[in-house]
Amino acid sequence: GAGVSQSPSNKVTEKGKDVELRCDPISGHTALYWYRQSLGQGLEFLIYFQGNSAPDKSGLPSDRFSAERTGGSVSTLTIQRTQQEDSAVYLCASSWTGLDQPQHFGDGTRLSIL
Amino acid sequence: EDQVTQSPEALRLQEGESSSLNCSYTVSGLRGLFWYRQDPGKGPEFLFTLYSAGEEKEKERLKATLTKKESFLHITAPKPEDSATYLCAVTGSARQLTFGSGTQLTVLP
Numbered sequence: 001g002a003g004v005s006q007s008p009s010n011k012v013t014e015k016g017k018d019v020e021l022r023c024d025p026i027s028g029h030t031a032l033y034w035y036r037q038s039l040g041q042g043l044e045f046l047i048y049f050q051g052n053s054a055p056d057k058s059g060l061p062s063d064r065f066s067a068e069r070t071g072g073s074v075s076t077l078t079i080q081r082t083q084q085e086d087s088a089v090y091l092c093a094s095s096w097t098g099l100d101q102p103q104h105f106g107d108g109t110r111l112s113i114l
Numbered sequence: 115e116d117q118v119t120q121s122p123e124a125l126r127l128q129e130g131e132s133s134s135l136n137c138s139y140t141v142s143g144l145r146g147l148f149w150y151r152q153d154p155g156k157g158p159e160f161l162f163t164l165y166s167a168g169e170e171k172e173k174e175r176l177k178a179t180l181t182k183k184e185s186f187l188h189i190t191a192p193k194p195e196d197s198a199t200y201l202c203a204v205t206g207s208a209r210q211l212t213f214g215s216g217t218q219l220t221v222l223p
Contacts, residue, residue, distance in 0.1 A: 045210050
């Protein structure tokens with residue numbers, strides 16, 4: 001399909017393990033975003049990539065969280081030494097250019113830490 | 115710091131009963147206000163962008179309006195398939211998209 005694709009759709013892991021979440025944005029979109037949505041909560045901004053500029057990492061909650069975007073396309077969000085409070089839905093979005101443009105979301109990865 | 119407050123938190127309507135959802139915002143240098151619809155287990159689906167006070171956008175039974183302090187999403191003669199959580203978000207000079215907590219709309223047949 002032509003939408004934002006995220007994988008896996010569900011991930012269950014033990015506390016202390018590392019996890020990698022993948023996002024394939026819409027082709028041609030230069031901006032890519034990661035958000036976290038906890039049960040009953042709003043979307044929490046994590047990180048923003050725009051073209052070749054340095055990413056805006058100001059929303060990352062701790063140094064256990066990191067993200068990269070390779071070749072201006074696919075992005076990976078990595079959480080090291082997972083904690084139970086990391087359990088949430090992680091959403092990826094992309095847009096044509098920057099924040100003035102509507103973001104198009106994937107269906108997220110539901111992460112459960114046991 | 116940008117802030118977005120949505121009300122009510124939840125709204126139950128009978129099919130055909132029109133109503134409005136509110137989004138109050140505080141932002142420095144508004145660059146855009148966005149409305150999204152989110153169904154359970156899905157990512158938010160883009161509905162509208164509004165850029166300046168006085169602007170209005172329409173799509174089927176939905177109409178979004180914008181003032182300098184708030185936005186309304188008007189739903190005319192809703193149907194059960196309009197049931198979803200509606201999210202409002204703003205972006206400004208802080209260069210982040212800030213979301214409200216959403217309004218959970220249920221339309222009863």
